Amino acid sequence: MWRKLLLRGTTCLLQVAAPRFLHQRPFPPFSCVRLLTQRLLHRPPQLLDKGYFLAHSGTRAYKKDAKSTLEIPTTPVTITDIKQYLRSKEIPFHDGYSCLHTPSIFINPSDRKDSYSLFIDKTTGQFVCKDTLVEGSWEDIQDCLEVMQKQEQDFLSPHVLLGYPESMEEQEERESELREVQRIWSSSVPLTDVPEEEALLVKTMFQISKVSNATLKKFGVRLFKPTKSLVFPWFGGPDSSLKGVKLLSAQSTDNNKVIYKEATVPKCNSFYSLFGLPLVGRMDAEVVLTGSELDTLAVSQATGLPSVALPRGVSCLPPILLPYLEQFKRVTLWLGDDIRSWEASKIFSRKLGLRRCSLVRPGEYRPCPMEALAQGKNLGHIIKSSIPAAHKSIVSFKQLREDVYGELSNTEQVAGVKWSRFPELNRILKGHRKGELTVFTGPTGSGKTTFISEVALDLCMQGVNTLWGSFEINNVRLAKVMLTQFAMQRLENNLEQYDFWADKFEELPLYFMTFHGQQNIKAVLDTMQHSVYLYDINHVIIDNLQFMMGQENLSVDKFAVQDHIIGAFRKFATNSSCHVTLVIHPRKEEDDRDLQTASIFGSAKASQEADNVLILQEKKLVTCPGRRSLQVTKNRFDGDVGIFPLDFLKSSLTFEAPIQGKHKLRKVASKPENEGDEGNKVEVKKVEVKKEKAAKIAKAPRTVTGKESVQQ
Numbered sequence: 214m215w216r217k218l219l220l221r222g223t224t225c226l227l228q229v230a231a232p233r234f235l236h237q238r239p240f241p242p243f244s245c246v247r248l249l250t251q252r253l254l255h256r257p258p259q260l261l262d263k264g265y266f267l268a269h270s271g272t273r274a275y276k277k278d279a280k281s282t283l284e285i286p287t288t289p290v291t292i293t294d295i296k297q298y299l300r301s302k303e304i305p306f307h308d309g310y311s312c313l314h315t316p317s318i319f320i321n322p323s324d325r326k327d328s329y330s331l332f333i334d335k336t337t338g339q340f341v342c343k344d345t346l347v348e349g350s351w352e353d354i355q356d357c358l359e360v361m362q363k364q365e366q367d368f369l370s371p372h373v374l375l376g377y378p379e380s381m382e383e384q385e386e387r388e389s390e391l392r393e394v395q396r397i398w399s400s401s402v403p404l405t406d407v408p409e410e411e412a413l414l415v416k417t418m419f420q421i422s423k424v425s426n427a428t429l430k431k432f433g434v435r436l437f438k439p440t441k442s443l444v445f446p447w448f449g450g451p452d453s454s455l456k457g458v459k460l461l462s463a464q465s466t467d468n469n470k471v472i473y474k475e476a477t478v479p480k481c482n483s484f485y486s487l488f489g490l491p492l493v494g495r496m497d498a499e500v501v502l503t504g505s506e507l508d509t510l511a512v513s514q515a516t517g518l519p520s521v522a523l524p525r526g527v528s529c530l531p532p533i534l535l536p537y538l539e540q541f542k543r544v545t546l547w548l549g550d551d552i553r554s555w556e557a558s559k560i561f562s563r564k565l566g567l568r569r570c571s572l573v574r575p576g577e578y579r580p581c582p583m584e585a586l587a588q589g590k591n592l593g594h595i596i597k598s599s600i601p602a603a604h605k606s607i608v609s610f611k612q613l614r615e616d617v618y619g620e621l622s623n624t625e626q627v628a629g630v631k632w633s634r635f636p637e638l639n640r641i642l643k644g645h646r647k648g649e650l651t652v653f654t655g656p657t658g659s660g661k662t663t664f665i666s667e668v669a670l671d672l673c674m675q676g677v678n679t680l681w682g683s684f685e686i687n688n689v690r691l692a693k694v695m696l697t698q699f700a701m702q703r704l705e706n707n708l709e710q711y712d713f714w715a716d717k718f719e720e721l722p723l724y725f726m727t728f729h730g731q732q733n734i735k736a737v738l739d740t741m742q743h744s745v746y747l748y749d750i751n752h753v754i755i756d757n758l759q760f761m762m763g764q765e766n767l768s769v770d771k772f773a774v775q776d777h778i779i780g781a782f783r784k785f786a787t788n789s790s791c792h793v794t795l796v797i798h799p800r801k802e803e804d805d806r807d808l809q810t811a812s813i814f815g816s817a818k819a820s821q822e823a824d825n826v827l828i829l830q831e832k833k834l835v836t837c838p839g840r841r842s843l844q845v846t847k848n849r850f851d852g853d854v855g856i857f858p859l860d861f862l863k864s865s866l867t868f869e870a871p872i873q874g875k876h877k878l879r880k881v882a883s884k885p886e887n888e889g890d891e892g893n894k895v896e897v898k899k900v901e902v903k904k905e906k907a908a909k910i911a912k913a914p915r916t917v918t919g920k921e922s923v924q925q
């Protein structure tokens with residue numbers, strides 16, 4: 214929050230230090246404000262979302278989205294710190310699965326319904342009070358407790374932390390979103406009120422024929438006739454009011470598949486619904502967590518068990534939802550029927566607490582819940598056959614055999630996410646996989662950052678949650694390059710299109726570290742760790758390794774330092790199931806020689822630890838001055854290596870395989886001076902094709918999970 218104020222150019226120290234206290238009457242004692250000032254000014258945020266860049270690339274107003282601008286403290290708090298602090302303040306607490314539960318300090322003790330309604334996240338210290346919906350950081354709650362102690366109060370007004378004034382624009386946006394939610398909800402009809410014939414048609418379209426009217430009614434599912442979408446309400450807060458809606462539409466494809474598309478109001482990055490939660494009883498101790506609303510309907514109808522659906526499917530489990538899952542002693546994760554769901558269920562169970570989680574392993578006899586219902590399977594049996602998430606240190610093949618079978622029978626999915634702009638990379642590397650380390654090198658100034666930016670953007674556009682650590686070029690410049698690549702055009706020449714593309718770009722699951730220049734490896738790793746927890750980051754790009762070398766002890770051998778850093782990234786990638794792409798400068802080579810694996814700066818550790826080694830080769834050709842080649846010299850997944858040419862399209866800062874016959878085209882040109890024109894024509898044509906593609910992607914209604922889901 215302080216960052217926003219600083220960036221707005223606010224000069225008032227009090228506002229910078231403790232904006233929320235400005236709205237507290239009476240003001241907190243000055244000593245307290247000073248304490249906050251010191252603490253806040255020494256706590257730089259290290260992770261930003263794209264809103265920052267978009268807002269500051271001109272004199273545009275900042276778009277507030279408190280949820281996506283969570284700040285990462287420099288020194289991460291540990292559970293021991295939290296407990297020690299609470300004890301020192303004599304605050305009682307229960308040790309829960311993901312959170313500590315304490316009495317809410319925002320409610321008069323005599324009015325407390327539930328004595329332990331304030332939840333403090335054990336990993337981040339973030340807190341939320343379920344009764345008042347007040348939320349904030351670990352520092353916020355410490356500040357509140359200090360104020361309480363100083364003022365000798367036994368509770369604080371919930372407005373203490375809600376006092377940050379919204380700008381007119383933000384207020385209007387919030388109100389218009391609420392109006393939109395109400396408009397959709399009131400103009401949609403309960404499916405049970407739709408004439409029988411029409412209802413049957415809808416059910417067939419969504420492939421939910423087996424879902425009874427009673428189930429649809431129980432969960433309040435409606436039909437929004439103008440777009441023929443199912444409407445799933447998000448009821449939340451202490452008064453269970455309508456906070457948002459999710460619209461689901463279905464389209465049949467030629468091969469009898471159904472493609473589901475989702476849209477939410479408010480936008481997906483502030484849509485925190487756990488569909489089904491209002492139907493969960495206070496005493497329920499078991500829940501089935503699914504990846505979609507339809508799956509929750511199926512589980513509930515077939516088993517009678519409490520079930521809730523994650524708002525963004527398998528793409529993330531936002532920690533803000535964890536307090537609502539604390540009451541359950543047993544959580545069964547049944548997120549879908551593919552490898553991605555399986556990987557997500559393993560990652561989410563770490564956040565939920567491994568001991569209480571069991572996982573439904575996708576397989577022939579265990580499709581997703583709605584499919585299982587349609588096939589007449591026994592969903593209760595499938596849930597019972599789920600396997601514990603906590604795995605033992607020593608296992609036998611018997612325990613591994615299903616995993617091995619899963620990998621053998623889903624080779625395409627195991628190979629990872631495919632690039633849509635780089636088919637040649639798919640051919641060699643097969644895909645982008647979690648938990649791997651990619652080392653990327655190339656001559657100085659050859660276009661490494663530009664290329665890796667497009668490679669990462671391609672994945673991010675397909676729902677790979679991405680974190681950038683760009684230490685060399687600042688984030689505004691990097692975001693500008695990415696936005697140009699996203700829009701496939703120079704927006705400086707088309708400023709009227711800026712908002713269109715910026716709005717679409719903002720929806721990508723993309724985050725940036727705010728580090729610049731030399732950095733300490735520990736601070737970088739801590740930030741990465743935090744972002745994996747907060748945003749379920751799947752891909753971190755570090756550009757480049759040399760910026761972590763300077764801070765380390767210089768009396769130690771330079772290569773040993775580099776080896777240590779590479780080892781740390783390797784460990785992080787494996788332990789966090791997160792792909793790390795590390796840009797490393799090459800050592801000085803003769804200009805006319807191609808780089809090799811051994812040209813990577815440092816000892817052999819980088820190439821040994823890496824799963825993939827990519828080299829951007831720069832052969833200066835008179836005919837194609839911008840042409841580069843991408844060489845894969847190591848591929849641990851299946852050993853395939855190879856090289857392919859890449860043309861640089863300057864007008865969109867993107868790379869593409871050369872169009873065949875381009876040279877012929879050039880030869881046809883009668884005058885040498887036309888050569889450039891012809892080259893330009895080819896580039897213009899290529900850009901046009903790519904631009905059309907990009908516009909198509911951007912215009913398509915974005916799905917909440919970042920991907921369309923297909924049901925057979």
Ligand SMILES: Nc1ncnc2c1ncn2[C@@H]1O[C@H](COP(=O)(O)OP(=O)(O)OP(=O)(O)O)[C@@H](O)[C@H]1O
Pocket residue numbers: 655656657658659660661662663664685838839840841860861866
């Ligand atoms: N194939 C190319 N042909 C011509 N110019 C290019 C090519 N690729 C990138 N550029 C341009 O070259 C400049 C440098 O690119 P970039 O920063 O990506 O290089 P780099 O290899 O990361 O540099 P460094 O070695 O300093 O880290 C940018 O202005 C970019 O637009």
